[in-house]
Amino acid sequence: MFILAIETSCDDTAAAVLEADRRVLASVVSSQFEVHAQFGGIVPELASRCHIEAIWPVVNQALTDAGVSLQDIELITATRGPGLVGSLLVGFTFAKAVALVRQIPCTGVDHLAGHLLAILLEKEEQRPTFPYTALVVSGGNTSLFAVDSTTEFRLLGRTRDDAAGEAFDKVAKLLDLGYPGGPTVSRLAKQGDADAISFPRAWLAKDSLDFSFSGLKTSVANYVNQCRQKDRPVPTEDICASFEQAVVDVLVEKTLCAAEQAGHQQVVIGGGVAANNKLRQQLKARCAEAGFRCFTPSPEYCTDNAAMIGLAGYFQFIAGSTVGPDTDAFSRSPLN
Numbered sequence: 346m347f348i349l350a351i352e353t354s355c356d357d358t359a360a361a362v363l364e365a366d367r368r369v370l371a372s373v374v375s376s377q378f379e380v381h382a383q384f385g386g387i388v389p390e391l392a393s394r395c396h397i398e399a400i401w402p403v404v405n406q407a408l409t410d411a412g413v414s415l416q417d418i419e420l421i422t423a424t425r426g427p428g429l430v431g432s433l434l435v436g437f438t439f440a441k442a443v444a445l446v447r448q449i450p451c452t453g454v455d456h457l458a459g460h461l462l463a464i465l466l467e468k469e470e471q472r473p474t475f476p477y478t479a480l481v482v483s484g485g486n487t488s489l490f491a492v493d494s495t496t497e498f499r500l501l502g503r504t505r506d507d508a509a510g511e512a513f514d515k516v517a518k519l520l521d522l523g524y525p526g527g528p529t530v531s532r533l534a535k536q537g538d539a540d541a542i543s544f545p546r547a548w549l550a551k552d553s554l555d556f557s558f559s560g561l562k563t564s565v566a567n568y569v570n571q572c573r574q575k576d577r578p579v580p581t582e583d584i585c586a587s588f589e590q591a592v593v594d595v596l597v598e599k600t601l602c603a604a605e606q607a608g609h610q611q612v613v614i615g616g617g618v619a620a621n622n623k624l625r626q627q628l629k630a631r632c633a634e635a636g637f638r639c640f641t642p643s644p645e646y647c648t649d650n651a652a653m654i655g656l657a658g659y660f661q662f663i664a665g666s667t668v669g670p671d672t673d674a675f676s677r678s679p680l681n
């Protein structure tokens with residue numbers, strides 16, 4: 346069975362072609378980075394317009410790369426939510442329209458389910474078995490889940506304010522490092538001292554699996570403002586390293602705490618921030634110490650992509666959950 350998958354929840358237009366045995370035949374991602382960079386963040390109206398322009402060329406490229414035609418596709422799946430509704434509607438409506446014309450089934454995927462299952466795109470020996478604890482950490486979400494099967498997810502904890510990726514992006518903006526901030530902050534952090542500045546870690550209540558990053562962001566803002574007011578040079582690299590360390594410490598310890606509370610032996614990460622090297626290394630090291638197995642998807646399956654949507658959409662199809670032309674997109678995830 347050939348599956349065509351589409352992802353347009355935010356600022357990337359992505360399409361993938363998969364086989365039902367999880368082989369990814371093509372995965373294409375068209376970034377809108379240059380359009381939004383000049384505004385220092387995503388402009389929703391521009392994002393949907395860009396998706397409209399990109400959707401057919403991106404799908405066409407994925408079909409060409411996979412060596413199949415639209416006539417060969419037997420299942421089409423797209424992200425139904427959460428995200429920017431104007432963006433979601435472009436991909437989801439495209440998928441429903443193709444399904445209607447071709448008379449093939451269509452599934453609508455929760456973007457978070459895609460991140461939770463992305464690890465299953467890896468080679469068999471690099472995949473966890475069910476159940477496992479998963480941290481989804483991206484620009485819009487920071488949540489911990491118990492993943493019981495291909496379609497069963499239980500929320501264990503989530504951020505009460507900013508997502509970790511959002512905090513990276515806001516700190517980058519404070520330091521005039523451009524958008525998106527995560528990769529740049531992480532690159533500069535390598536040249537800085539992670540112990541130089543003592544930024545706060547919000548642990549919240551004892552054993553709490555919730556997160557909070559707004560205090561950390563404010564603390565970085567105050568530090569930068571003080572430097573500027575006193576005409577002191579802003580130690581950008583040290584700020585990046587100390588900030589990154591504060592985020593990673595909390596993400597890692599709470600993920601381990603969640604696995605312990607859930608009684609799981611396996612820990613998985615997903616989402617754009619899961620591409621962060623410090624997070625990957627520290628999580629692996631702490632899991633090894635604490636006796637958990639740690640699974641990290643390759644970076645291309647951490648950031649937004651359609652291959653993970655294809656896999657989640659296929660599992661949904663197997664479970665008998667398809668959508669019709671009237672099914673609407675949603676901006677907030679029922680999983681969260």
Ligand code: KG4
Nearest residue numbers: 483484485510527528616617618621648649
């Ligand atoms: O999952 P994603 O591609 O899009 C969604 O938000 O759904 O994640 C994008 C987020 C952005 O906030 C970006 O700054 C962050 O992931 N990010 C990183 C890194 N790569 C991407 N944050 C820290 N370190 C990175 N290497």
